[in-house]
Amino acid sequence: MTEPVIRKIVTYAEEVLVEGKRAVPRPTKFLAAAAVIRNPWRGESFTDNLKPAIMAHAGILGDLLVPRLMALAGGKQFVEAYGKAAVVGADGEVEHASALIHTLRFGNKLREAVGGTSYLSFTNKRAGPGCAIDIPMTHITSEGARSHFLTVSFTIPDAPAADEIVIAIGAGTAGRPHHRIGDRHEDMKEMGIRSNNTLVPAK
Structure with missing residues (x-):
């Protein structure tokens, strides 16, 4: 199986300075790095074994995207949230998009780069050129931190073409500006819910 055929690499960055008509405590960056690649399963009626192309x-x-994302962040030490996404063009299957991001061979590159322990939130879908590429994110080590339930969204006007896949990763350098809704663990404590989602018996 040949290596990826990459048509272009796209990076996206936004820096939030004001939210809710109030200056943020520190500038917050929401970032993404994406590769537009040829779908390795293009033109095939159906492929039972996707593993050779995944490998x-x-x-x-x-290896291609993580260093670019870290550079946008100013260094891995600034990354507090992360996520991933894939969009397959019209001639492909959603499974094709999923296959290239739902493997530790891909996700661990980002997780290890920032010392993350949380699962990478994700989206995978089929769409055409100019579609919204939405990367949901969570805190790199605290999955219950609602402050870091984020989404970075961008578009690539000419991708994905019908025979392409967009593979993307995202990062945030902080949580939502002025976040004030608490976190999941606080709710669980207040509601008497254990970590396995069972109710604690009333005393």
């Missing part, structure tokens, strides 16, 4: 593509794509 040939996933690690390379992680």
Whole structure:
């Protein structure tokens, strides 16, 4: 199986300075790095075994995108939230998009770069050029931190073409500006819910 055929690499960055008509405590960056690649399963009626292409593509794509994302953040030490996304063009299956991001050979590249322990939130879908590429994010080590339930969204006007896949990763350098809704663990404590989602018996 050949290595990825990459048509372009796209990076996206926004820096939030004011939210809710109030200056943020510190500038907050929401970032993304994406590769537009040829779908390795293009033109095939159906492929039972996706693993050869996963093995040939996933690690390379992680190695390609992670350093670019870290550079946008100003260094891995500034990353507090992360996530991933894939969009397959009209001639592909959603499974094709999923295959290249739902493997530790891809996700661990980002997780290890920032010392993360949380699962990478994700989206995977089929769409055409100019679609919204939405990358949901969570805190890199605290999955219950609602302050870091974020989404970075961007578009690529000419991608994905019908025979392409967009592979993307995202990062945030802080939580939502002025976040004030608490976190999941606080709710669980207040409601008497254990970590396995069972109710604590009343005393």
